[in-house]
Amino acid sequence: xxxxxxxxxLGLVPVILGYVPLTLGMAAAGMVLxxxxxxxxxxxxxxxxPWLDWAVVLFISFFRGTPLLVQLFLFYxxxxxxxxxxxxxxxxxxxxxxxxxxxxxxxxxxIRAAILGVDRSQWEAAQSIGMTQLxxxxxxxxxxxxxxxxxxxxxxxxxxIKGTSLAFTLGVTEMMGAAQKEAAGSFLYFEAFLxxxxxxxxxVELLSQGQKRLxxxxxxxxxx
Amino acid sequence: xxxIRGLTKSFNGTAVLDGIDLDIAPGERVxxxxxxxxxxxxxxxxxxxxxxxxxxxxxxxxxxxxxxxxTRAEILALRRRSAFVFQNYALFANKTAKENIMEALVTxxxxxxxxxxxxxxEVLAETGLADKADSYxxxxxxxxxxxxxxxxxxxxxxxLMLFDxxxxxxxxxxxxxxLDLMRRVAARHQTMLIVTHEMxxxxxxADRVIFMHGGKIVEExxxxxxxGAPKDERLQRFLKRLTH
Numbered sequence: 282x283x284x285x286x287x288x289x290x291l292g293l294v295p296v297i298l299g300y301v302p303l304t305l306g307m308a309a310a311g312m313v314l315x316x317x318x319x320x321x322x323x324x325x326x327x328x329x330x331p332w333l334d335w336a337v338v339l340f341i342s343f344f345r346g347t348p349l350l351v352q353l354f355l356f357y358x359x360x361x362x363x364x365x366x367x368x369x370x371x372x373x374x375x376x377x378x379x380x381x382x383x384x385x386x387x388x389x390x391x392i393r394a395a396i397l398g399v400d401r402s403q404w405e406a407a408q409s410i411g412m413t414q415l416x417x418x419x420x421x422x423x424x425x426x427x428x429x430x431x432x433x434x435x436x437x438x439x440x441x442i443k444g445t446s447l448a449f450t451l452g453v454t455e456m457m458g459a460a461q462k463e464a465a466g467s468f469l470y471f472e473a474f475l476x477x478x479x480x481x482x483x484x485v486e487l488l489s490q491g492q493k494r495l496x497x498x499x500x501x502x503x504x505x
Numbered sequence: 506x507x508x509i510r511g512l513t514k515s516f517n518g519t520a521v522l523d524g525i526d527l528d529i530a531p532g533e534r535v536x537x538x539x540x541x542x543x544x545x546x547x548x549x550x551x552x553x554x555x556x557x558x559x560x561x562x563x564x565x566x567x568x569x570x571x572x573x574x575x576t577r578a579e580i581l582a583l584r585r586r587s588a589f590v591f592q593n594y595a596l597f598a599n600k601t602a603k604e605n606i607m608e609a610l611v612t613x614x615x616x617x618x619x620x621x622x623x624x625x626x627e628v629l630a631e632t633g634l635a636d637k638a639d640s641y642x643x644x645x646x647x648x649x650x651x652x653x654x655x656x657x658x659x660x661x662x663x664x665l666m667l668f669d670x671x672x673x674x675x676x677x678x679x680x681x682x683x684l685d686l687m688r689r690v691a692a693r694h695q696t697m698l699i700v701t702h703e704m705x706x707x708x709x710x711a712d713r714v715i716f717m718h719g720g721k722i723v724e725e726x727x728x729x730x731x732x733g734a735p736k737d738e739r740l741q742r743f744l745k746r747l748t749h
Contacts, residue, residue: 410613
């Protein structure tokens with residue numbers, strides 16, 4: 282039993298904080314791309330295009346049914362052996378791609394449920410006034426679905442931030458990778474990983490506060 | 506001029522509309538009555554293609570389509586010739602009363618926003634809801650929501666207004682205000698096709714009453730004739746049940 286080396290930990294904080302932009306950047310990029318992909322997948326699942334539906338079902342099933350770590354390894358270490366265009370892919374890009382595909386599968390299900398949750402009669406009202414399907418989705422259905430899905434999607438964003446730590450296994454020096462390197466030099470593994478844990482925790486707590494505000498705002502929506 | 510020929514629709518092999526022929530003159534107010542499940546609402550929904558008819562021809566003004574092979578563009582064109590009032594109001598929950606009315610004018614008809622807003626406020630004043638322009642549906646009573654629903658249909662300026670049991674979902678206290686508004690719509694010589702169980706109202710407002718039974722038009726005529734001297738035995742039984 283030894284005491285914590287607090288001085289070492291305090292010194293490490295700014296070092297790890299220096300990698301926060303990379304972590305948040307990967308998560309933000311993954312989130313934006315996943316939202317776009319998930320919306321497309323969800324809309325397809327709602328309208329069930331006959332020549333595409335099976336592929337979307339398969340996609341969602343695969344990316345929900347396999348671990349994120351396995352998917353990342355498959356992309357980064359596996360695929361380049363089969364597809365030579367991918368040999369030059371760097372770890373950050375591979376991590377963002379993996380996070381995007383993985384989380385889009387989950388988010389698609391959330392968005393699909395939110396779309397189908399919009400009262401059927403509003404779909405009919407939109408059709409009855411002569412809206413095209415695109416107009417109906419854009420102006421009536423998706424805005425309401427977005428409000429329903431938003432709190433859950435923020436949860437996925439939190440998951441995604443934590444998921445970026447796996448990029449370390451692809452050789453990316455992000456927060457986790459930096460802590461690992463520091464610890465390897467100082468042998469103070471406990472301190473190094475505690476610092477990185479506390480910084481993740483603080484980031485997620487900050488986001489959770491924002492999420493609570495968002496929920497309060499969404500709950501009073503349309504009630505004026 | 507509205508003309509329907511040989512309209513049929515079946516759900517899971519059961520014929521709900523069994524060859525409907527119907528002409529409606531401009532400005533005419535036609536009320537459809539009949540027992541539940543005889544296809545009254547389905548007829549209205551088919552005219553708006555909320556349900557797709559299996560066969561038949563529908564003409565509303567300059568748009569004619571053959572139901573069996575209607576294209577997406579034809580369906581849109583037909584829908585834009587009519588306006589639908591729903592039993593459960595079906596207001597857009599993410600839009601205020603004013604925006605609900607503006608939506609078709611801006612998005613579908615492509616009118617400038619300012620013009621659409623002016624028209625929406627005008628319509629809201631007619632429905633007696635000028636002070637609710639910025640209220641969301643969730644904060645309106647059932648009667649108020651249905652008046653907005655009627656306002657949304659009025660604003661479009663459609664050749665035909667379809668009313669699908671507009672007072673059936675309302676608490677009794679709100680029925681009167683909705684019927685009053687429909688009387689005001691009728692007073693402007695708007696062509697109306699109304700499905701309702703309000704027989705007193707039907708008698709008062711209709712130019713012609715249609716009795717449907719088993720997916721067919723069994724009897725039609727002036728309200729005095731239908732309610733005063735019904736010929737078909739099924740109509741006689743239907744009316745008897747209502748008065749007892």
